[in-house]
Structure formats: structure tokens, C-alpha cells
Amino acid sequence: MKKLLLASTALALSAGMAAGEVKMGVLLGFTGPIESxxxxxxxxxxxxxxxxxxxxxxxxxxxxxxxxxxxTCVDSSAAQAAAERMISSDGVVAIMGADCSGVTMAVxxxxxxxxxxxxxxxxxxxPAFTTTESNGLFYRTAPSDARxxxxxxxxxxxxxxxxxxxxxxxxxxxxxxxNAFEAAFIEMGGSITSKVAHEEARGDYSAEVGxxxxxxxxxxxxxxxxxxxxxxxxxxxxxxxxENFFMGDGMFGDELIANVGDALEGTVGTIPWAxxxxxxxxxxxxxxxxxxxxxxxxxxxxxxxALLALAAQAAGEATPAGIAANILNVANEPGEPILPGExxxxxxxxxxxxxxxxxGATNVTLVGPGEAAGFYREYVVENGEFVTVxxx
Amino acid sequence: MExxxxxxxxxxxxxxxxxxxxxxxxLGALGITLIYSILRFAHFAHGDTMALGTAAxxxxxxxxxxxxxxxxxxxxxxxxxxxxxxxxxAYLLAADRLVYRYYRRVKAKPMIFVMASLGxxxxxxxxxxxxxxVGETRFEDGERFIFTVRQFRDVTGLDEGxxxxxxxxxxxxxxxxxxxxxxxxxNRTRAGKSMRAYSDNEDLALLSGINPERVVVIxxxxxxxxxxxxxxxxxxxxxxxPFNYFQLLLPMFAAAILGGLGSPxxxxxGAYVVAFAEMGITYAWRRVFAYLMPEGMEPxxxxxxxxxxYKFAVTFAILVIxxxxxxxxxxxxxxx
Numbered sequence: 001m002k003k004l005l006l007a008s009t010a011l012a013l014s015a016g017m018a019a020g021e022v023k024m025g026v027l028l029g030f031t032g033p034i035e036s037x038x039x040x041x042x043x044x045x046x047x048x049x050x051x052x053x054x055x056x057x058x059x060x061x062x063x064x065x066x067x068x069x070x071x072t073c074v075d076s077s078a079a080q081a082a083a084e085r086m087i088s089s090d091g092v093v094a095i096m097g098a099d100c101s102g103v104t105m106a107v108x109x110x111x112x113x114x115x116x117x118x119x120x121x122x123x124x125x126x127p128a129f130t131t132t133e134s135n136g137l138f139y140r141t142a143p144s145d146a147r148x149x150x151x152x153x154x155x156x157x158x159x160x161x162x163x164x165x166x167x168x169x170x171x172x173x174x175x176x177x178x179n180a181f182e183a184a185f186i187e188m189g190g191s192i193t194s195k196v197a198h199e200e201a202r203g204d205y206s207a208e209v210g211x212x213x214x215x216x217x218x219x220x221x222x223x224x225x226x227x228x229x230x231x232x233x234x235x236x237x238x239x240x241x242x243e244n245f246f247m248g249d250g251m252f253g254d255e256l257i258a259n260v261g262d263a264l265e266g267t268v269g270t271i272p273w274a275x276x277x278x279x280x281x282x283x284x285x286x287x288x289x290x291x292x293x294x295x296x297x298x299x300x301x302x303x304x305x306a307l308l309a310l311a312a313q314a315a316g317e318a319t320p321a322g323i324a325a326n327i328l329n330v331a332n333e334p335g336e337p338i339l340p341g342e343x344x345x346x347x348x349x350x351x352x353x354x355x356x357x358x359x360g361a362t363n364v365t366l367v368g369p370g371e372a373a374g375f376y377r378e379y380v381v382e383n384g385e386f387v388t389v390x391x392x
Numbered sequence: 393m394e395x396x397x398x399x400x401x402x403x404x405x406x407x408x409x410x411x412x413x414x415x416x417x418x419l420g421a422l423g424i425t426l427i428y429s430i431l432r433f434a435h436f437a438h439g440d441t442m443a444l445g446t447a448a449x450x451x452x453x454x455x456x457x458x459x460x461x462x463x464x465x466x467x468x469x470x471x472x473x474x475x476x477x478x479x480x481x482a483y484l485l486a487a488d489r490l491v492y493r494y495y496r497r498v499k500a501k502p503m504i505f506v507m508a509s510l511g512x513x514x515x516x517x518x519x520x521x522x523x524x525x526v527g528e529t530r531f532e533d534g535e536r537f538i539f540t541v542r543q544f545r546d547v548t549g550l551d552e553g554x555x556x557x558x559x560x561x562x563x564x565x566x567x568x569x570x571x572x573x574x575x576x577x578x579n580r581t582r583a584g585k586s587m588r589a590y591s592d593n594e595d596l597a598l599l600s601g602i603n604p605e606r607v608v609v610i611x612x613x614x615x616x617x618x619x620x621x622x623x624x625x626x627x628x629x630x631x632x633x634p635f636n637y638f639q640l641l642l643p644m645f646a647a648a649i650l651g652g653l654g655s656p657x658x659x660x661x662g663a664y665v666v667a668f669a670e671m672g673i674t675y676a677w678r679r680v681f682a683y684l685m686p687e688g689m690e691p692x693x694x695x696x697x698x699x700x701x702y703k704f705a706v707t708f709a710i711l712v713i714x715x716x717x718x719x720x721x722x723x724x725x726x727x728x
Contacts, residue, residue, distance in 0.1 A: 170701075194676075194694070196700065197701070198700075199701070201528070201633060201635065201636075202636070203626070203629075203630030203631055203633060203636040204409065204413070204629075204630045206405060206409040207409075207671060207674050207675065207700045207703065208700050209405070210405035210406060210675055210676060211674075211675070211676040211694065211696065211700055213401075213405060213679065214405075214675075214676035214677070214678045214679040214680075214694060214695075214696075215676065215678065215694060216679070227528070238537075238540070238541070238555055238557070239404055239405060239541065239555055240404070240540075240541025240542065240545075240553040240554075240555060241405075259530075
């Protein structure tokens with residue numbers, strides 16, 4: 001305990017902050033293409049920080065203050081500026097974020113790695129992170145699209161389609177996902193008739209759809225966001241180019257059904273999901289706290305935030321190096337399983353020198369830096385609602 | 393039946409969208425050409441004022457919808473057009489009074505006018521976003537289709553289908569009516585003739601007793617009508633998003649310059665050339681050729697000259713080629 005106190009005092013002095021306060025960044029795209037889900041993600045993360053602070057057990061009674069900043073999802077320079085600001089002027093010791101793969105990679109390589117700040121992203125799913133060398137600074141709680149590509153390819157094949165056209169949103173996420181899907185689908189004996197990128201926020205998608213239609217195919221696989229991907233589906237349906245659609249996680253959202261309407265009926269898609277005790281506990285907690293726990297990546301955000309705090313506790317000090325070194329230890333076996341709402345128990349075990357295995361809301365298992373195992377929900381749109389088929 | 397299938401497929405994916413897009417561009421390019429020939433400057437605020445006019449129409453549409461007023465199966469926006477027109481006329485005249493009139497008085501160089509219109513563009517842009525935000529707003533209501541792909545297939549029994557959306561049909565008819573009306577106005581009415589006279593030779597027009605301020609006002613009013621119509625039709629067809637209106641600036645200018653700046657007929661021809669070039673060069677022709685070629689000779693490649701992403705590059709290329717080889721445009725307009 002004495003050592004712990006010393007460490008935290010030293011930290012407080014060195015960072016020039018009020019004693020007993022640790023700052024952690026919440027870097028999410030509060031403006032831009034995914035602005036409809038990021039407020040809930042931030043709420044999820046802050047719920048975990050609050051739980052830690054209120055327990056009174058974190059590093060001998062310190063509290064965590066979240067610092068929000070806008071990653072914009074698409075503008076790398078804006079995201080880097082936001083990250084730099086939160087590190088240099090706010091003095092955060094770790095970052096919960098960023099969200100979209102492109103800006104996350106930019107922040108990681110240009111800001112976090114030079115400053116030595118650990119990041120846990122709740123939603124960057126590009127396969128590129130699996131192989132990127134981050135000096136042990138980057139982790140994520142959402143599984144890689146390499147796996148989602150394989151899962152989705154299996155679903156398409158299982159439903160009897162062997163020739164499909166493929167369109168993806170023109171960024172790191174879309175391209176990585178599309179490559180993963182293509183590789184998996186061809187390995188399963190299917191073929192891709194045409195692979196076309198589409199931009200977000202265009203008025204007219206008939207040219208893109210025309211190209212896909214020209215190549216033909218039994219179904220159209222759309223790996224994008226609600227905005228552009230939804231327009232692609234609507235245009236393809238209205239022009240009679242395709243009748244059957246499959247889609248990836250970025251497309252999931254009630255807005256999609258409102259925007260696209262009838263064309264979506266019968267569409268099948270995948271999204272990282274969690275079922276079981278941890279998820280149920282989290283949903284109950286979220287409801288009590290007035291947070292939309294069912295929204296995309298809210299669970300992953302809670303887990304990412306909790307992991308950062310638990311890693312700091314395991315290190316005995318809230319320093320970037322200490323957190324980075326302990327994330328894998330607290331996330332994986334061996335140790336006592338910790339579910340949402342049990343963060344205080346986890347803090348206590350760690351303070352007493354024990355080991356924990358953080359399960360959280362999404363059954364967190366980290367496969368080394370940059371990679372997480374996870375589950376996917378297969379859903380189908382029926383009568384304007386997302387209906388679960390099964391879990392993969 | 394094979395050539396028929398080819399034609400239907402081509403119409404569905406290229407001809408109809410290009411024709412509708414060309415009509416929207418034509419209305420915009422007409423405004424640019426009018427301002428250029430009478431006020432003698434390149435109006436850079438064109439795309440953004442178009443967005444503002446459309447925003448006013450959308451506001452009017454919401455007002456009417458909230459009161460349950462509609463003209464189904466036609467979109468309610470048509471009913472809100474007069475309101476949008478009033479706002480647009482007031483806005484353009486105010487911009488003229490506050491900005492352009494001063495430069496006219498001091499006989500500023502055309503480049504100064506262009507820069508002033510750039511300023512107006514930024515201000516207009518900001519106002520539109522203040523009211524509408526930057527996201528997409530869809531305000532189309534009423535019947536969405538004249539006929540759908542499935543109906544077309546059932547009726548004709550062809551393999552290929554074709555859809556015609558109400559917004560597309562509306563765009564094409566309205567554009568044709570407006571063009572005819574504009575030519576009638578310019579060639580047959582006293583006001584139209586005085587505008588042409590003023591455009592032809594300013595000093596001579598002044599000596600003949602034509603009031604220049606009146607010509608300017610009429611020009612802005614006609615521009616407002618063209619802008620609101622073009623903007624509303626574009627929005628009905630493709631959804632309203634301020635940034636897309638700003639991006640229309642390039643194809644509209646390309647159309648006006650290609651046709652010959654100052655020539656209304658040139659603006660129309662130029663608009664359709666730009667629209668069909670954009671769509672045709674980036675279209676994958678494989679399906680069409682598969683129907684037309686003899687058995688066994690179907691093409692393997694996509695038969696696409698440029699990827700879809702290069703749409704704007706096509707417009708740029710047209711602009712550069714015209715300025716290099718025929719700066720007066722197809723119909724001998726003024727040199728920029």
C-alpha cells in the first residue's frame with residue numbers, strides 16, 4: 001500500500017495534476033458518418049470509469065476523469081490533432097478509442113506510438129491492426145474483420161449463393177473487410193463477379209450500381225455504412241439490379257431501415273455481438289444508468305474503458321507504460337472472471353496481488369496486441385426489424 | 393429481342409439517369425450563362441445559392457406537410473416552389489444591392505466580381521448549413537415511381553427491366569418546359585429583347601433608353617427561377633445535401649463553357665454532353681454488348697473506360713479540352 005501511495009503521489013506530481021485524479025481519453029467520432037452511435041459508446045465507456053471511481057478502490061482512492069475529443073471517423077488530421085491535444089494539454093495516460101479504422105491507425109502510428117500512450121479501440125475492426133507493430137500499445141475489444149469476412153462468407157454460401165457482387169465503402173475499414181470476405185468466399189468455392197468501391201455522401205449511386213449490375217451475380221454484398229451502403233441497396237433494388245443483399249457490421253442501425261425501407265426485407269447481416277451473463281448484466285446496468293446499452297459497440301466501449309483502468313490497477317500506477325504492460329494480464333486467463341458491475345471486486349483482487357480474467361460485457365479475450373476473439377450475431381430483416389438467426 | 397434487352401438495360405442504368413442529370417445541369421448552366429452574358433462575370437455562388445433556394449422549398453414543404461396539405465401523387469415540394477422562389481429572388485436581389493452593385497458602379501474588372509461572388513458563395517453556404525445541417529435531407533413524397541422494374545418486366549415480358557421514377561420524369565418535363573419558356577421570353581418579349589440588347593452592346597442599349605438596373609433585376613429574377621427549379625428537381629431526384637450542390641458547380645460551368653458562354657442553347661447542349669459523357673465513360677458496357685454480340689463472343693472484361701470514381705475527372709477533361717482547342721465553345725459564345 002505504501003508503494004502504491006508513493007507511486008500515485010509521484011505520478012500526480014510529475015503530471016502536475018490535482019492529486020487523486022487520473023485522466024483518460026475518450027476519442028470517438030462525435031461528428032461524421034457514425035455520429036449516431038458514438039454518444040452511446042462514450043456513455044458506455046464513462047459508465048465504466050464512473051464505476052471504478054465510485055468504488056474508492058482504484059489506486060488507493062483515486063478517481064478517473066474522462067476527457068472527450070472528436071475523432072470525426074474520417075478526417076485523420078483532425079483526429080491526430082484531437083489526440084495530441086488530449087495527451088499534451090489534458091495529460092491523459094491512456095486512450096479509449098479511436099473508432100473508425102482509418103483514423104485509429106493514423107492516431108496510433110503518428111501520435112500514440114511516439115508518445116507511448118496505450119490505446120484500446122472498441123470498434124476499429126480492420127484486419128490491418130492484427131499485423132501492425134504497435135510496440136504493445138494497441139488493443140481492441142471488437143474482433144477483426146478478417147474473422148467477420150469469413151463468417152459472412154460462410155453465411156452467404158450456406159444460403160445457397162455462390163456468385164455475388166461486392167461493394168465496400170472506400171476506406172481502410174471497407175477495403176480490409178472486402179479483401180477478407182473475398183479471400184474467404186473464394187476459398188469456399190464461391191466467386192465474386194465484381195468488386196466496386198463506393199464513396200459516402202454522394203447524391204447518386206446509379207453508376208456504381210450499373211457497374212455491379214453489368215457484371216451480374218445472384219446477390220449483392222454491401223460492406224459499408226448506413227449512409228452510403230444504404231443508398232447502394234436502395235438504388236440497386238429500385239433499378240432491379242439485385243434482389244438479395246448481405247451486409248457487414250457498419251450497416252447495422254435502425255436508421256438503415258428507416259432510410260432504405262422495403263428493399264431491405266430479407267437482407268442478412270452480421271455484427272459483433274455478445275450474449276450470455278455478461279451481456280445481460282451490462283444491459284441491466286445500462287438501463288439503470290439511462291445508457292442505450294443495445295446500441296452498436298456500447299458494450300465494447302465499456303469493456304475497453306474497464307480494461308484500461310484494471311490494467312492501471314494491476315501495474316500499481318496510472319502510467320502509460322504500466323497500463324500497456326498489464327492489459328493482456330487482466331483481460332485473459334488465468335484469474336478470477338470479472339463481469340460488468342464487478343469492477344470493484346476486480347480492483348480489490350488486483351490490489352491484493354491476485355489475478356483476474358476480465359470477461360466484461362463481450363466475453364473479452366485478447367489474442368495479443370491488435371487482435372481480439374469475439375462472437376457475431378447473424379440477423380435477418382423481417383417486417384422492418386432485425387431478427388436474430390444465430391450466433392457464430 | 394436481344395437488341396431490345398440491350399436498349400432497356402442501357403436506358404435503365406445510363407440513359408434515364410443521364411437525361412435527368414443533364415436536365416438538372418441544363419437549368420443550372422442556363423443561369424450561369426445568363427449572368428455571364430448580362431452581368432459579365434462568372435457566378436461562383438451558383439451551386440450554393442441553389443442549395444439555399446432548395447432549403448427554402450424544403451422548409452415550405454415541411455410547413456405544408458405539417459398542415460396535411462399535399463397534391464399526391466405529385467410531390468408536395470412543387471406546391472412549395474413559389475415560397476422558395478420568393479426567398480431566392482429576395483436573397484439574390486439583396487446580394488446584388490449589398491455586393492455586386494457597388495462593383496458595377498466602380499466598373500470593377502470581371503475578376504473582382506468573381507472574387508466577390510466567391511465571398512457570397514461562402515456566406516450562402518454557411519446560411520444553408522445553419523438551417524439544414526450538413527447531412528442528407530430527403531423531402532420527396534407522393535408516388536415514387538411511374539413504373540418500377542418489376543412492373544415493366546411483367547408488362548413487356550423482357551429479361552431486362554427498366555424503372556422510371558417520378559422525380560426523373562418530373563425533372564425532364566419541367567426542364568423542357570422551362571427551356572421553351574425561356575427562349576420565348578428572350579426572343580419575343582420586350583423585356584427579353586432589352587436583355588439581349590444590353591448583353592450585346594451595353595452603351596448602345598443605354599442610348600436606346602434601356603434602364604440597366606431593370607435589366608439587372610430581371611436577370612436575377614430569371615436566375616432565381618432557374619436555380620430554385622434546378623435545385624428542387626435535383627433534390628427530389630437525389631436527396632438534398634449542401635455539399636453535393638457545391639460540387640455541381642464544376643459540371644455546370646463545364647456545360648456552360650462547352651456550349652459557349654453566353655449562349656443559352658449552348659448551355660443546354662453542353663449540359664447534356666457533360667451528363668452523358670460522365671455517365672457513358674464510367675459505365676460498364678459489358679451487359680449491353682453481351683446482348684448485342686453474337687453467341688460466344690460476349691466480352692470478358694467490364695468494357696468500362698474509366699472507374700466510376702473518375703466521374704469528376706471526365707468533367708475536368710472536357711473543360712480543359714474545350715478551353716485548349718475551342719475556347720468559344722460549340723456555339724461560339726464569348727471567350728472566358
